[in-house]
Amino acid sequence: xxxxxxxxxxxxxxLAFTRALRAAGVPVTHDRxxxxxxxxxxxxxxxxxxxxxxxxxxxxxxxxxxxRYDRVFTAFFGPDGLPRSRPAQPxxxxxxxxxxxxxxxxxxxxxxxxxxxxxxxxxxxxRHRDVATLxxxxxxxxxxxxxxxxxxxxxxxxxxxxxxxxxQVDAPRTLRAxxxxxxxxxxxxxxxxxxxxxxxxxxxxxxxxMSGYADxxxxxxxxxxxxxxxxxxxxxxxxxxxxxxxxxxxxxIRDPERALVAAGETVPDWSGGTRLGETLRFFLDRWGQRxxxxxxxxxxxxxxxxxxxxxxxxxxxxRLRRVAHRVVWVNPHRGKVGYEPVQQxxxxxxxxxxxxxxxxxxxxxxxxxxxISRA
Amino acid sequence: MEPSTPADIAGRLGATGYLxxxxxxxxxFLALRMQRPLLLEGEPGTGKTALAEAVAESLDRPLVRLxxxxxxxxxxxxxxxxxxxxxxxxxxxxxxxxxxxxEEAEKxxxxxxxxxARPVLRALQESPAVLLVDEVDRADDEFEAFLLxxxxxxxxxxxxxxxxxxxxxxxxxLTSNRTRELHDALKxxxxxxxxxxxxxxxxxxIVRSRAPEVSAALARxxxxxxxxxxxxxxxxxxxxxxxxxxxxxxxxxxxxxxxDLAAASATLGALVKYREDAxxxxxxxDRMLRA
Numbered sequence: 001x002x003x004x005x006x007x008x009x010x011x012x013x014x015l016a017f018t019r020a021l022r023a024a025g026v027p028v029t030h031d032r033x034x035x036x037x038x039x040x041x042x043x044x045x046x047x048x049x050x051x052x053x054x055x056x057x058x059x060x061x062x063x064x065x066x067x068r069y070d071r072v073f074t075a076f077f078g079p080d081g082l083p084r085s086r087p088a089q090p091x092x093x094x095x096x097x098x099x100x101x102x103x104x105x106x107x108x109x110x111x112x113x114x115x116x117x118x119x120x121x122x123x124x125x126x127r128h129r130d131v132a133t134l135x136x137x138x139x140x141x142x143x144x145x146x147x148x149x150x151x152x153x154x155x156x157x158x159x160x161x162x163x164x165x166x167x168q169v170d171a172p173r174t175l176r177a178x179x180x181x182x183x184x185x186x187x188x189x190x191x192x193x194x195x196x197x198x199x200x201x202x203x204x205x206x207x208x209x210m211s212g213y214a215d216x217x218x219x220x221x222x223x224x225x226x227x228x229x230x231x232x233x234x235x236x237x238x239x240x241x242x243x244x245x246x247x248x249x250x251x252x253i254r255d256p257e258r259a260l261v262a263a264g265e266t267v268p269d270w271s272g273g274t275r276l277g278e279t280l281r282f283f284l285d286r287w288g289q290r291x292x293x294x295x296x297x298x299x300x301x302x303x304x305x306x307x308x309x310x311x312x313x314x315x316x317x318x319r320l321r322r323v324a325h326r327v328v329w330v331n332p333h334r335g336k337v338g339y340e341p342v343q344q345x346x347x348x349x350x351x352x353x354x355x356x357x358x359x360x361x362x363x364x365x366x367x368x369x370x371x372i373s374r375a
Numbered sequence: 376m377e378p379s380t381p382a383d384i385a386g387r388l389g390a391t392g393y394l395x396x397x398x399x400x401x402x403x404f405l406a407l408r409m410q411r412p413l414l415l416e417g418e419p420g421t422g423k424t425a426l427a428e429a430v431a432e433s434l435d436r437p438l439v440r441l442x443x444x445x446x447x448x449x450x451x452x453x454x455x456x457x458x459x460x461x462x463x464x465x466x467x468x469x470x471x472x473x474x475x476x477x478e479e480a481e482k483x484x485x486x487x488x489x490x491x492a493r494p495v496l497r498a499l500q501e502s503p504a505v506l507l508v509d510e511v512d513r514a515d516d517e518f519e520a521f522l523l524x525x526x527x528x529x530x531x532x533x534x535x536x537x538x539x540x541x542x543x544x545x546x547x548x549l550t551s552n553r554t555r556e557l558h559d560a561l562k563x564x565x566x567x568x569x570x571x572x573x574x575x576x577x578x579x580x581i582v583r584s585r586a587p588e589v590s591a592a593l594a595r596x597x598x599x600x601x602x603x604x605x606x607x608x609x610x611x612x613x614x615x616x617x618x619x620x621x622x623x624x625x626x627x628x629x630x631x632x633x634x635d636l637a638a639a640s641a642t643l644g645a646l647v648k649y650r651e652d653a654x655x656x657x658x659x660x661d662r663m664l665r666a
Contacts, residue, residue, distance in 0.1 A: 027559070031563055035411070038409055039566075042409060043401065043404075050381075050401060053397070053398050056402075056567075056568075057401070057402045057405055057567055061559065061563075062556070062562075063416070159446030171458075172458055175459075179458075179465070179484065182477065183465035234555075287554070290552050290553065291512070291552070291554025291555065292554055292555065294554075
C-alpha cells in the first residue's frame with residue numbers, strides 16, 4: 001500500500017481496488033469484497049504478498065479472472081508481490097471486433113414493400129433461401145423467423161428413477177408404503193429410469209469462408225440455447241477459427257440482438273483463417289475430454305476448408321467421436337446442387353461423423369434440429 | 376493447536392509429505408481462520424485431493440470424503456433410513472408381543488440407530504472433521520444448490536429426528552476439474568485457488584518427500600523429463616505430479632539407477648495413459664536422453 005496517500009483508511013483503499021477490478025471485468029460482488037476485507041484483516045495489511053493472495057482467493061472465480069486480477073493488482077499496487085507463474089490461459093484475451101458487415105447487394109425499402117405484399121409465399125421461399133445470399137431486409141425478416149424453430153433437446157437416461165405404473169419394482173417406496181401399514185405388505189410401487197436432456201455442444205466455424213453464415217449460425221445457437229434452457233437442457237457454444245472462444249455465457253443473454261452484439265465483442269477471430277484441427281484439439285484438451293463432450297451431441301458447423309494439416313483434423317475428429325455420444329457435421333454447401341465433399345478437411349473428418357447434413361437455410365436448420373433431438 | 380500463520384500451515388503440511396507454495400498455504404490458512412470452504416481447481420494430478428488428505432493428517436482430524444458423480448442426490452450425500460432394519464424392528468416388536476401403540480412403534484422406527492449417515496452428515500457428527508467434496512463439477516446443478524445450503528449453515532435437519540449441527544464447522548475442501556462452470560453462488564461462498572504444476576525444484580522435492588526410496592539423481596532426471604513433456608503441447612494428457620511419482624517409483628522398483636531408454640519404455644505406462652501419447656513420448660525420450 002505504498003503508492004497511496006497515508007491519510008486514506010486501509011479498507012477504503014482495498015475497496016477502491018475491488019472497484020478497479022470490477023471495472024476491469026472481474027465480477028466482484030459486495031459479499032466478495034467483504035470476504036476480501038475479512039481475509040486481509042486475518043493476514044494483516046502490512047504484507048503486500050499476503051494482500052495479493054487474499055484477493056486472489058476471495059475475489060477471483062476462475063482462471064480467466066486470475067489473469068485480469070494480476071494485471072489490475074500490478075497497476076494498482078505496483079509490480080511487487082506477483083506470482084512466479086500463472087495458469088495457462090484458454091484462448092487468450094478476447095479482442096473487440098464487430099460482426100461481419102456483409103449485407104449482400106444493398107436492397108432498399110422499396111424492395112421490402114414488394115416482399116410484404118406477398119408475405120405468405122415469400123415466407124416459405126425465404127425458408128429455403130441460402131442465408132449467405134440474403135439482402136439486409138431479408139435477413140431482418142429471417143431473424144424474426146428463427147423464433148419459429150422449436151428444437152427439442154436430445155435426451156439420455158439418468159441414474160435416478162421416476163414413479164411409474166409399470167417397470168421395475170420400487171423397493172424403497174414399497175417398503176415405505178408397507179411401513180405405514182405396520183409392516184404389512186402393501187401395494188407394490190413401480191418405477192422407471194428417468195430421462196434428462198443430453199448436453200449439446202455447438203462448434204461454429206467463423207472463418208472467412210463461412211462469414212456469410214456466421215450471423216445465422218449464431219442466431220441458431222442462440223435459439224438452441226434459449227429453448228434448451230427452457231426445457232432444462234444445456235447447450236454449450238464455441239466458435240472455432242484460428243482460436244477457440246467459449247460463447248455459452250453470451251448465448252444465454254435472452255435477447256437475440258444483444259446476444260449477437262455481445263458475441264461480436266467476444267470473438268476475436270471473425271473471418272480469419274481456419275485451423276480446425278488445432279482448435280478442435282484445444283477444445284478437446286481444455287473442455288471436451290474432461291467432460292463437456294462426454295455423452296454429448298457435438299455439432300460442428302464448418303465447410304471443411306482447413307488451412308492446417310488435415311490429418312490432425314482427422315485425428316481429432318476420431319478422438320471427438322470416441323468421447324461424444326454423436327457427432328454431427330453441418331456443411332452449408334452440402335445442400336447445393338453439384339456439391340461433392342472434396343475439401344481436404346471434409347474428407348478427413350467425414351469418416352468420423354455420425355451425421356453429415358446441410359445447413360444453409362432455415363428449412364435445413366429445422367431439419368438439423370430434428371437430427372439433434374433424435375440423437 | 377490451531378495454526379497461527381501461513382508458514383505454520385506450510386510446515387505442518389510439509390511434515391505430512393505435502394509440499395505447498397506460499398499461495399496455497401495462505402489460502403488454506405484463510406480457509407481455516409475464516410471458516411470458509413476452499414475451492415481448488417487445476418489440472419488433474421496436481422494434488423487437489425492430496426491437500427485435503429494432508430490437512431486432515433496434519434490437524435489430526437478425520438477425513439470424510441464425498442465423491443461426486445452424475446445423478447448423486449441428497450440421500451447419498453446426507454442420510455438415508457435403513458428400511459430393511461426398520462422392517463425387522465417392526466417384526467421384532469410384533470414377535471415380542473408387546474402391545475405398544477402405533478405411535479410408539481413408529482417413533483421407535485425413526486431412531487438414530489436406523490439412520491445411515493452419509494458423508495456430509497458424518498462430517499457434521501464427527502466434528503471437527505475435514506470434508507472433502509471431490510470433483511464437484513461432476514454432480515448436477517441441483518446438487519450444487521443443496522451443497523450450498525449445507526455449507527452456509529453447517530447443519531442438517533432430519534424431519535424425524537431434529538437438527539444435526541456441527542460443534543465446530545468442518546474444514547471443507549471442494550475440488551473441481553472444470554468440466555463445467557460451477558454456479559456463482561457456490562463459488563462466492565468459497566475461497567478460490569488454482570493449483571498449477573510445480574516447478575522443477577519443487578517437484579524434485581515432492582518426489583523426494585513422497586517417495587523416499589527414489590534416489591536423488593533419478594528423481595531429478597525423472598522430473599526433468601516430465602517437465603519437458605509438460606512444456607510440449609501435443610500430448611493429450613500431460614503427466615501430473617501423481618504420474619511423476621508413479622513413474623519414479625516404477626523405475627526404482629525395476630532397480631534403475633539412471634534413466635535409460637529401455638527402462639523408460641518399459642515403464643511408460645505409469646507416465647502417459649494414451650497410446651498416441653506413448654508413441655510421441657517414446658520418440659521424444661530418445662532425443663532427450665541422448666542430449
